[in-house]
Amino acid sequence: xxxxxxxxxxxxxxxxxxxxxxxxxxxxxxxxxxxxxxxxxxxxxxxxxxxxxxxxxxxxxxxxxxxxxxxxxxxxxxxxxxxxxxxxxxxxxxxxxxxxxxxxxxxxxxxxxxxxxxxxxxxxxxxxxxxxxxxxxxxxxxxxxxxxxxxxxxxxxxxxxxxxxxxxxxxxxxxxxxxxxxxxxxxxxxxxxxxxxxxxxxxxxxxxxxxxxxxxxxxxxxxxxxxxxxxxxxxxxxxxxxxxxxxxxxxxxxxxxxxxxxxxxxxxxxxxxxxxxxxxxxxxxxxxxxxxxxxxxxxxxxxxxxxxxxxxxxxxxxxxxxxxxxxxxxxxxxxxxxxxxxxxxxxxxxxxxxxxxxxxxxxxxxxxxxxxxxxxxxxxxxxxxxxxxxxxxxxxxxxxxxxxxxxxxxxxxxxxxxxx
Amino acid sequence: xxxxxxxxxxxxxxxxxxxxxxxxxxxxxxxxxxxxxxxxxxxxxxxxxxxxxxxxxxxxxxxxxxxxxxxxxxxxxxxxxxxxxxxxxxxxxxxxxxxxxxxxxxxxxxxxxxxxxxxxxxxxxxxxxxxxxxxxxxxxxxxxxxxxxxxxxxxxxxxxxxxxxxxxxxxxxxxxxxxxxxxxxxxxxxxxxxxxxxxxxxxxxxxxxxxxxxxxxxxxxxxxxxxxxxxxxxxxxxxxxxxxxxxxxxxxxxxxxxxxxxxxxxxxxxxxxxxxxxxxxxxxxxxxxxxxxxxxxxxxxxxxxxxxxxxxxxxxxxxxxxxxxxxxxxxxxxxxxxxxxxxxxxxxxxxxxxxxxxxxxxxxxxxxxxxxxxxxxxxxxxxxxxxxxxxxxxxxxxxxxxxxxxxxxxxxxxxxxxxx
Numbered sequence: 001x002x003x004x005x006x007x008x009x010x011x012x013x014x015x016x017x018x019x020x021x022x023x024x025x026x027x028x029x030x031x032x033x034x035x036x037x038x039x040x041x042x043x044x045x046x047x048x049x050x051x052x053x054x055x056x057x058x059x060x061x062x063x064x065x066x067x068x069x070x071x072x073x074x075x076x077x078x079x080x081x082x083x084x085x086x087x088x089x090x091x092x093x094x095x096x097x098x099x100x101x102x103x104x105x106x107x108x109x110x111x112x113x114x115x116x117x118x119x120x121x122x123x124x125x126x127x128x129x130x131x132x133x134x135x136x137x138x139x140x141x142x143x144x145x146x147x148x149x150x151x152x153x154x155x156x157x158x159x160x161x162x163x164x165x166x167x168x169x170x171x172x173x174x175x176x177x178x179x180x181x182x183x184x185x186x187x188x189x190x191x192x193x194x195x196x197x198x199x200x201x202x203x204x205x206x207x208x209x210x211x212x213x214x215x216x217x218x219x220x221x222x223x224x225x226x227x228x229x230x231x232x233x234x235x236x237x238x239x240x241x242x243x244x245x246x247x248x249x250x251x252x253x254x255x256x257x258x259x260x261x262x263x264x265x266x267x268x269x270x271x272x273x274x275x276x277x278x279x280x281x282x283x284x285x286x287x288x289x290x291x292x293x294x295x296x297x298x299x300x301x302x303x304x305x306x307x308x309x310x311x312x313x314x315x316x317x318x319x320x321x322x323x324x325x326x327x328x329x330x331x332x333x334x335x336x337x338x339x340x341x342x343x344x345x346x347x348x349x350x351x352x353x354x355x356x357x358x359x360x361x362x363x364x365x366x367x368x369x370x371x372x373x374x375x376x377x378x379x380x381x382x383x384x385x386x387x388x389x390x391x392x393x394x395x396x397x398x399x400x401x402x403x404x405x406x407x408x409x410x411x412x413x414x415x416x417x418x419x420x
Numbered sequence: 421x422x423x424x425x426x427x428x429x430x431x432x433x434x435x436x437x438x439x440x441x442x443x444x445x446x447x448x449x450x451x452x453x454x455x456x457x458x459x460x461x462x463x464x465x466x467x468x469x470x471x472x473x474x475x476x477x478x479x480x481x482x483x484x485x486x487x488x489x490x491x492x493x494x495x496x497x498x499x500x501x502x503x504x505x506x507x508x509x510x511x512x513x514x515x516x517x518x519x520x521x522x523x524x525x526x527x528x529x530x531x532x533x534x535x536x537x538x539x540x541x542x543x544x545x546x547x548x549x550x551x552x553x554x555x556x557x558x559x560x561x562x563x564x565x566x567x568x569x570x571x572x573x574x575x576x577x578x579x580x581x582x583x584x585x586x587x588x589x590x591x592x593x594x595x596x597x598x599x600x601x602x603x604x605x606x607x608x609x610x611x612x613x614x615x616x617x618x619x620x621x622x623x624x625x626x627x628x629x630x631x632x633x634x635x636x637x638x639x640x641x642x643x644x645x646x647x648x649x650x651x652x653x654x655x656x657x658x659x660x661x662x663x664x665x666x667x668x669x670x671x672x673x674x675x676x677x678x679x680x681x682x683x684x685x686x687x688x689x690x691x692x693x694x695x696x697x698x699x700x701x702x703x704x705x706x707x708x709x710x711x712x713x714x715x716x717x718x719x720x721x722x723x724x725x726x727x728x729x730x731x732x733x734x735x736x737x738x739x740x741x742x743x744x745x746x747x748x749x750x751x752x753x754x755x756x757x758x759x760x761x762x763x764x765x766x767x768x769x770x771x772x773x774x775x776x777x778x779x780x781x782x783x784x785x786x787x788x789x790x791x792x793x794x795x796x797x798x799x800x801x802x803x804x805x806x807x808x809x810x811x812x813x814x815x816x817x818x819x820x821x822x823x824x825x826x827x828x829x830x831x832x833x834x835x836x837x838x839x840x
Contacts, residue, residue, distance in 0.1 A: 001505070001506045001507060003438050003441055003442055003506075003675070003785060004436055005455035005506070006437075006441075006506035006509075006510075006683075007434060007435065007438045007505075007563075009506065009507070009510050009742050009766075010431075010434030010438070010509070010510055010513070010737070011430075011431045011434050013510045013513055013514055013517075014426070014430030014434060014513075015427065015794035016514065017426070017513070017517035018423050018426055018427045018429070018430070018515075019519065020518075021423055021426075022423055023575035031529055032510065035525060035529070035533075035757050035761040036760070036761070037529065038529075038530065038533035038534060038536075039533070039535065039536075039537060042537050044540075044555075045541060045544060046541040046542070046544075046545055046784045046785070046788070047785055047787050047788045047789070048783070048788055048789050048790055049790055049791075050785070050786050050787050050788035050790070050791045051785045051788070051789040052508075052786075053507065053786060055782075055785075056507075056782055056785050056786060057664045060514070061731060062604045063530075063534075064530045064534065064778075065530075066530075067528065067529040067530030067533060067534075068518060068529075068530050069520060069526065069527055069528040069529070070518065070763045071519060071520045071528070072519055077522055078527075079521070079523070081517075082519055082520065082521045082772075084516075084519035085421070085427070086423075086426035086429065087429075087476075088432055088516065089430070089435045089516045089517050090473075091514065091630075092427075092512060092513065092516035093430070093433055093434075093437070093509065093512065093513040093516065093691070094433055094436065094437065094480070094513035096508065096509045096513065096728045097433075097436075097440065097504075097509050098440075098488060098502075099486065099491060099502055099504035099509075099728050099729065100489060100491045100502065101491065101499070101502045101729055101765050102637060103499070106450075106489065107453060107489055107498075107499065108451075108486030108487065108488055108489040108491070109451055109453050109455070109457065109487035109488075109489070110458065110484045110485075110486075110488050111487075112484075113455075113456070113458035113459070113487060114483075114484065114487075115456065116458075116459075117458060117459060117462050117523060120464075121465060124466075129694060131739055133463075137462035144666075146566060146770055147559060147771065147772055148768075149770045149771050149772075150678050150769055150770060151821070153769065156592040157621070159641070162822070177601055180623065181597055181601065189819075192750075192771075193748040193749070193750045193771065194748075194770075194771055195713070196748045197746060197769075197771075198597065198749070200721055200745065201577070201621075201769065202623075203600065203622075203623045211690070212493060223617075229699075233838045246750070258689075302772075308516045308519050308773055309519065309521055309774060310772065310774060324619070325619060325620065326615045327621070328613040328614075328615070328616045330612075330666070331487055337455050340456070340457040342583035343458070344832065348575065349569055349570055349617075349621065349728075349769070350566055350567035350569045350571075350614075351567065351568075351569050351612075351613065351614055351617075352567055352722075352729055352730065353835065354504075354729060354730060358484075361476075362476055363456055363473075364466045365467055365471045365476050366421060366468045366470050366471060366472075366473055366476060367464070367470050368466070368469040368471070369467070369468045370468055370469055370470070371469075380832060389467050407747075
């Protein structure tokens with residue numbers, strides 16, 4: 001495909017997307033295909049000879065669209081929202097067009113540098129303490145990861161690194177392997193499946209402690225569990241606080257968790273995957289009080305902040321523990337700029353990096369802080385409106401309303417049926 | 421931004437990419453900016469009010485381009501290639517446009533189904549045994565991951581899961597934690613940094629065994645290390661074979677490793693990140709002989725097969741061990757189609773998934789198998805041509821030539837300086 005053909009194909013694809021959004025309201029949200037539907041529509045093998053882009057584009061309607069669940073339809077209400085916006089789509093396209101791999105600063109300086117700047121912008125927009133920013137001359141900073149799952153796992157590894165270093169410095173009689181075998185992590189039973197998965201991935205038992213009737217894990221429950229485990233000879237290492245749980249968007253209290261974690265030398269990670277976007281609006285920042293106690297903080301602009309998946313924002317107060325957990329240097333990765341810019345490859349699982357900062361930058365500039373605030377407030381007002389409508393219906397009762405999430409149920413359900 | 425503005429912005433961005441490729445040959449490959457260059461060009465905070473897309477697009481030239489390393493310039497020779505192509509770019513754009521999250525089959529059936537089909541196409545194109553395909557009615561299958569780093573780590577976790585299950589079934593007197601503490605993994609000292617990192621991430625010591633003078637880890641060396649470790653009471657669990665090492669693109673022999681791993685019940689993983697694309701050409705498949713012994717196989721279409729980053733292809737003979745390592749179910753993730761299609765979220769770290777199959781499909785269809793073969797053969801012929809030119813120059817000597825990689829050095833260097 002030559003450049004001229006790309007101009008045509010690319011513009012036809014832009015129109016395809018635009019037409020899709022013009023008609024999305026009228027599309028049936030859920031596809032009615034059966035598993036295996038696509039195999040019958042497509043050859044068993046790749047074509048031997050190349051086909052025209054026109055044929056491929058036409059097949060989107062015939063093969064792909066029947067199997068698309070329309071997440072951006074105004075009638076889609078499943079799961080959490082997946083953010084998207086036109087500026088984000090164009091940012092993604094340009095990132096694919098440049099096609100560099102940002103595996104080090106020198107591999108494409110703009111990749112690292114725009115990420116440093118946009119993560120500072122974003123951290124300031126949600127009111128994070130300066131220690132979390134790249135601009136504080138301290139060891140903190142922000143990075144874009146692919147998903148909250150990755151972030152929760154990575155923060156767990158950093159927590160492990162710090163705890164092992166701390167105990168070694170105290171001249172423990174335990175070997176490193178014995179220390180690791182005793183480490184334990186905590187979160188709420190309301191936390192996302194990815195939190196439990198982080199424990200599995202990182203070989204650290206993750207105790208999911210019972211939340212109260214409002215879906216909040218209380219500090220007293222956490223403190224008690226930690227005491228129990230210490231008596232058993234275990235070493236509490238990592239706590240994941242939820243700001244916006246998956247089932248009801250409940251908020252743990254960082255002011256309760258913080259002093260406990262500080263006293264015990266436990267790494268406090270904040271999972272605000274969905275709700276974190278709300279902190280762009282000052283009126284919701286009270287839900288984030290105590291964030292100064294946190295060691296790492298995460299929210300997903302790809303959930304509620306108009307940036308298309310994937311864009312998971314992570315900040316740490318001290319990146320040293322990430323770097324030490326991940327650093328595997330090779331002669332082919334060295335360059336002359338060591339220490340002058342963050343080498344994000346040591347902050348993440350993969351070596352390569354896409355230019356995800358570009359779409360984040362586009363979204364922040366084209367909407368502006370006010371545009372994003374307006375978007376958040378609009379979602380929350382829609383949830384309130386829906387909740388009022390449900391409240392007027394005799395058949396249903398609202399069991400919780402938080403941010404854009406309304407949980408309701410049929411009246412008169414027995415307790416065991418009460419899954420909100 | 422409304423749909424009309426998106427049509428304009430999107431098409432302007434297509435032209436921007438097209439213009440970039442029209443001028444890329446004349447651009448200076450390496451930027452001459454210094455660390456921190458971008459901070460001086462950009463405000464300290466996000467704008468309060470939204471800006472126009474025209475302003476943002478103009479800033480690409482002023483702010484971003486000076487810090488781009490031109491990976492797709494014909495004069496770029498660093499690292500490994502990062503694949504890109506116009507069909508891949510358009511596929512990425514459409515994937516961003518649809519903006520679904522493929523966290524389960526029902527979350528967007530086309531996402532799972534196109535991945536099943538394209539991974540079968542791709543597996544057949546490189547000559548993988550049928551056991552690795554989704555179409556074999558067996559427990560095998562292919563999945564697209566983000567990077568070889570992730571894949572090597574994920575395969576390690578599956579290996580651990582299988583070994584623990586196997587020993588438990590043999591009524592070992594060891595506890596699960598004791599088993600895990602004794603597991604050990606092996607690879608070549610020529611393997612990529614990500615292999616060592618996988619050991620760190622997965623809490624399994626990774627022994628990097630010395631390769632021979634041709635960069636190949638011999639089966640005899642592997643067998644000896646395994647015997648040593650067994651005598652020490654360790655439990656050999658995981659071997660990563662390199663088909664195309666990072667320093668010289670050397671090929672370990674799966675025919676040597678395979679019987680050793682089979683005898684010892686060791687999970688054999690194949691890292692063919694770069695060179696795997698060459699197996700699209702039948703004349704290079706001899707380098708893959710013995711692949712029937714492997715438990716998992718990985719190569720990156722995003723390195724050499726014209727698909728833009730990220731697209732890392734992974735196949736396993738038995739996905740059960742991945743699913744068991746990763747499965748954390750929740751009520752909000754259940755649906756009525758369980759078991760009828762692969763639930764890829766149990767095969768990977770993250771919960772969410774992009775529609776990466778779309779760009780892979782576009783590339784395979786628009787180039788066809790012959791087009792991809794032609795691309796591979798052209799790269800290899802260029803390397804041969806370059807190697808001949810170096811050979812004619814009295815100052816240099818070629819130390820290895822394999823696939824698209826030529827390693828050469830100044831003549832007369834001392835041994836310690838001989839880093840190819």
